[in-house]
Amino acid sequence: MKNLELYIHIPFCIKKCDYCDFLSGEASAFEKKEYIRALLNEIKYQAYDCEDYEVSTIYFGGGTPSTLKAQVIDSILQEIYKYLHVKKDAEITIECNPGTVEREKLALYRLSGINRLSFGLQSANNQELKMLGRIHSYEDFLESYDAARKAGFENINVDVMSALPAQTVISYEITLKNVLRLKPEHISAYSLMIEKDTPFYERYSEDEYIRAAGGKPKYLPSEEEERRMYKLTKELLAEHGYNRYEISNYAREGYECKHNVGYWRRENYIGMGIGASSLFENTRFHNTDIMFEYRKCNFEREDEEVLTKKAQMEEFMFLGLRMTNGISRADFKEAFGMEIEGAYGPALAKLTSEGYLEKREGRIFFTEAGIDVSNTLLTEFLL
Known part of the structure; x- marks a missing residue:
């Protein structure tokens, strides 16, 4: 059977971050319930085309999938197990925001088959987290990370970001060293991108500055500082045994993210959920990005393109x-x-x-x- 990857989009957040341009946001309990109902229907709908495929990876992204109850995540996985062929050793990842998981939820994740967590830390500096519009503190992250280890997770990714507002090379180095002390299996290190239609785009225009309390200018890191952060990432992570296997991704041996490697190798993948994209037998398409349409179970392929x-x-x-x-x-x-x-x-x-x-x-x-x-x-x- 051919390999197939699944991406499950959970578009809900407690609060949307100021730099985020993903298809995500806040929602009521009713909206979440209706979305999950549609998502469960889509799993059955997509399964008809996937009878000759074996699912090698499943990735819950968002948004913040961990804002949902663990029982809801389990219901999604049970529907996948029911209608698709999932490998016994499939890599199953869920993105988690610090502060949105505790030991009981994490234990239920494991029982559901989830074997990999991805924590969106971004920074170990609480002031930088506040600038980003994150809802958690560094201390929240430490509690969540500790709970994950105690729940038995042995494959954890931590996201960090550089070139943040008011960030210095020293504060970024402290973030990296704090993360390295925890010895996660995987680290994703990204540079901040200022995207259109986000609060950051309005805040950091061509002048590239913000004003902190009292009106004192706080500039975004210079290009030279960005280069130093980039170099520091490569050097520090290499010193601690992390292999750079992709431009922004580092892993201990054997812990490369199989799902993402599949993207880069152009494996077949199906995206489920609002706005989710797919590559299936050299055809690219995506779901509707209109919530009302998706909740009506409109799963028609949009912008379908058979690749030359x-x-x-x-x-x-x-x-x-x-x-x-x-x-x-x-x-x-x-x-x-x-x-x-x-x-x-x-x-x-x-x-x-x-x-x-x-x-x-x-x-x-x-x-x-x-x-x-x-x-x-x-x-x-x-x-």
């Missing part, structure tokens, strides 16, 4: 080169019936001569210098 061979090649390169072990020549030839040089010879030669690409043992991957400027370099692989 050219588009598939581009995705193969764009996504695969995000990983530090890059792409396989053999996989390219098997997928497209040609040697990789037949499509990308000049680009590969150019980037290799400039020291940005390396070729070894049948694989092609970015060097450290290439990873640092990968967003720019990936345009070389547009056909």
Whole structure:
């Protein structure tokens, strides 16, 4: 049976963070109940196309999935187990905000089959958390993390963010060291992006400043400070035994996030829930992003696009080169019936001569210098 990944979107938050542009927000108990009813129906609906597939990973994202009762999460998983073929060793992840889980909820997660947690810490500095509009403190995170370990979870990710308002290189270093002391199996380290239609976009316009109490200007970190934070992340995590397996993701050996690796390798995945995206047999589509329509059980595919061979090649390169072990020549030839040089010879030669690409043992991957400027370099692989 072919591998299939599932993404389950839970769009509810206690409070939406000021930097967040995801499809999420606050909701009443009735709205949540109606959404879950529709989601359970979608699982049955999508299962008809997935009879010949085996689910290797399930990922609950949001929003904040952990705001729901554990029994609700269990009901979703039971419906998945009932209608789809789920591998016995499937990786099942749920995103959790600190302060939204306690030992009993976590114990129920484990009984439901969840075996991986992802905590959105972002910063160990309470002032920085307040600037982000987070609802938790660092102390809340420590309590939640400790409860997770006591509940028996042995695969935990912690998200951290750099280039935050009023953040310094020193305060970011303290966050990293505090997280490293806890020895999570996985760390995702992202730089803040200011997205349109968020409070941050209005707050940090081209002038890039905020005014703290008393009107004193507090600038966003400079480009030089951002570079220092980026370098610090690589060095500190490497010193503590974390392998950088993707541009923003680090893991102890054997704890790479299988779900995300599947995205980068273009595995088939189905997204369920409002606005969720899918890639199924080289066809991309997404669900409606209108809550009223979704709750009416409108599961029609929107913006469906059957990818051309050219588009598939581009995705193969764009996504695969995000990983530090890059792409396989053999996989390219098997997928497209040609040697990789037949499509990308000049680009590969150019980037290799400039020291940005390396070729070894049948694989092609970015060097450290290439990873640092990968967003720019990936345009070389547009056909």
